[in-house]
Amino acid sequence: MALDKEDVTKIAHLARLQVADSEIEATTERLSSILGLIEQLEAAPTDGVEPMAHPTDAVQRLREDVVTETNHRDEYQQIAPATEGGLYLVPKVIE
Amino acid sequence: MHTKTLKALSNALAAGEVSSQELTRHFLDRIKQLDPGVNSFITVTEEQALAQAKAADEQRVAGNATALTGVPIAHKDIFCTRGVKTSCASKMLDNFIAPYNATVVEKMNDAGIVTLGKTNMDEFAMGSSNETSFYGPVKNPWNTDCVPGGSSGGSAAAVAARLAPAATGTDTGGSIRQPASLCGITGLKPTYGRVSRWGMIAFASSLDQAGPMTQTAEDAALLMNAMAGFDPKDSTSTDIEVPDYTADLNKPLDGLRIGLPKEFFEDGLDAGVGQVVQEAIALYEKLGATLVDIELPNTHLSIPAYYVVAPAEASSNLSRFDGVRFGYRCKDPLDLEDLYKRSRGEGFGEEVKRRIMIGTYALSAGYYDAYYLKAQKVRRLIKNDFDEAFKNVDVIMGPTSPNAGFKLGEKASDPVSMYLSDIYTISVNMAGLPGISIPAGLSNSLPVGLQIIGNYFDEARLLNVAHRYQQETDWHAQVPAAFV
Incomplete structure (x- = not known):
């Protein structure tokens, strides 16, 4: 399926990616060629085939409901772009 | 010293012929001198490496050494390393100092292994040529106009140029095996779930798997002994016993049934690569194996x-x-x-x-x-093909990559043509099986890899099959002329 520029703008928004106007056309072309490759799947006969999520069909392990994580807040915040009083800072969201 | 295998270095350390500090300094000097032409490292951790080496030497004196205590290796820059930049070759993480170690790194540290540094790769492991790195492309040591493959191209090039005796890699669609093939080294992608993914920056969680990149299968077995095992911190880690991967290396291959999928030898395979692979398979026949024609129709x-x-x-x-x-x-x-x-x-x-x-x-x-x-659903069909094949064969063989190292820039502008270079490796990840690439010869003076695919958790057999070949050939010991 070929995408148009509008599709790409919408996908970029959903993915929260800035794509410059000057790059939209080339991006559209390349994404369309990748989707062209993916389209070969359509012809595959998959009626009644169980989708595969894990090679050995393992299921999610459960563990005791106890605290295992230790506190690393100060350490983790040292590598954050902006923090204050133990909180991560972002531009104002609520007026 | 730098051309020695991990096994030989381990022996030399045990015999007191060399100290870990001497060894580590030797490789750090080589990196300093030769890596500018290869670009295989993003970060060299000189100070930390020398401290680790000193500790390893002390451990040996105290009588607490493991088989790997004091041997230096490099980690792909996708593994978190505490206090050391972990960039995943992205501008996004250029300033990221990991606050913890990946389980793989932790296990290797515990075994006394020294970390020389972090190797270059395709950004977030997305690529087959190492050209998508924020830190610039890695060059193939066999011909610096060519790509080393990817995404673990830095690890492959560092081992090929003997800048590190071994390295870790990760493989989501061929990222250990394809660069191993293009650089003339041994690279093992274990079964999905065999090696912990914890602390390995995630790309595609149902496919990602870490493994060793080495000169020989024997070295890969030694590293697997340190890397593999259940990890409660990885929700898809498999809780089954880890064998001693070195135990069966020398088992004779009499009666081994090798499956040859016809889809791996069709159009698109470079003739020179095909010939090298056929010669390798002929040698296996001489070693007592029987060849079985098989089909993997959903390849x-x-x-x-x-x-x-x-x-x-x-x-x-x-x-x-x-x-x-x-x-x-x-x-x-x-x-x-x-x-x-x-x-x-x-x-x-x-x-x-x-x-x-x-x-x-x-x-x-x-x-x-x-x-x-x-x-x-298609993934299930691909897995079913392999399940069917393994009813009649012990291993599957074919080329690792349809071509040897291609020229830098050749496929960079056409993503789809780049994607097609993983045709023989991707199905193995889709099924979650283990696969290994070993050096099998040269085509136009560039290395060619033979891929051996095994059944689930059959890594020991893959290493045995690879090791027997390496006892009969010396492709794995060849070093590109500029790096001897």
Whole structure:
């Protein structure tokens, strides 16, 4: 399926990616060629085939409901772009 | 000293012929002298390496040494290393100092292994040529006009140039085996779930697997002994016993049944590569193996299915890079949306953005069944092909890559042609099986790898089959002329 520029703008928004106007056309072309490759799947006969999520069909392990994580807040915040009083800072969201 | 295998270095350390500090300094000097022409390292951890080496020497004196105490290796820059930059070759993580060690790194540290540094790679492991790195492409030591393969191209090139005796890699669609093939080294992708993914920056979680990149199968076995095992911190880690991977290396191959999938020898395979692979298979026949023609009829669907599953999982995994808690943040964001969009738009490279967008599209409302669910069903078909084949054969053999190292820039502008270079490796990840690439010869003076695929958790047999070949040949011992 070929995408148009509008599709790409919408996908970029959903993915929260800035794509410059000057790059939209080339991006559209390349994404369309990748989707062209993916389209070969359509012809595959998959009626009644169980989708595969894990090679050995393992299921999610459960563990005791106890605290295992230790506190690393100060350490983790040292590598954050902006923090204050133990909180991560972002531009104002609520007026 | 630098041409010795890990096994030989381990013996030399045990015999007191060399100290870990001497060995580590030797490799650090080589990296300093020769890596500018290869670009295989992003970070060299000189100070830490020498401290680790000193501790290793002390451990040996105290009588507490393991087989690997004091041998130096390199880690792909996708593994978190505490206190050391862990960039995943992305501008997004250029400033990221990991606050903890990946389980793989932790286990290797516990075994007394010294870390020389962090190797270059395709950005977020997305690529087959190492050209998508924020830190520039890696050069193939056999011909520096050529790519080393990817995404673990830095690890492969470092081992090929003997700048490190061994390295770790990760393989989502061929990222250990394909660069191993193109650089003339041994690279093992274990069964999905065999080696912990914890602390390994996630690309496609249902496919990612870490493994060793070495000169020989014997060295890969030694490293697997240190790397493999159950990890409660990885929710898809498998809790089954880890064998001693060195135990069966010398087992004779009499009666070994080798499956040859006809789909691996059809159009698209370079003639020179095909010839090298046929010669390797002929040698196995001489060693007592029997050849069985098999079919893997859904092979052609593995690339299309992969380019749904991997980008879909990547788009979800990479949503954590948002400029808020760590990594790159754009200058002067206007509002929160601008912060997200510009941090990600400026922090990610082109290929990473393309895959995030493909994945976002495949998972978006109305398309999930047609893309992701369909791809997961096709994945089952691919797995069923292998299950059927392994009823009649012990291992499957063929080329690792359809071509030897191609020229830098040759495929960079055409993503689809780049994707097709993983045709023989991707189906193995889709099925979750183990596979190994070993050096089998040269085509136009560039290395060619033989791929051996095994059944689930049959790594010991792969290493045995690879080791026997390496007892009869010396392709794995050849070093590119500029690095002897």
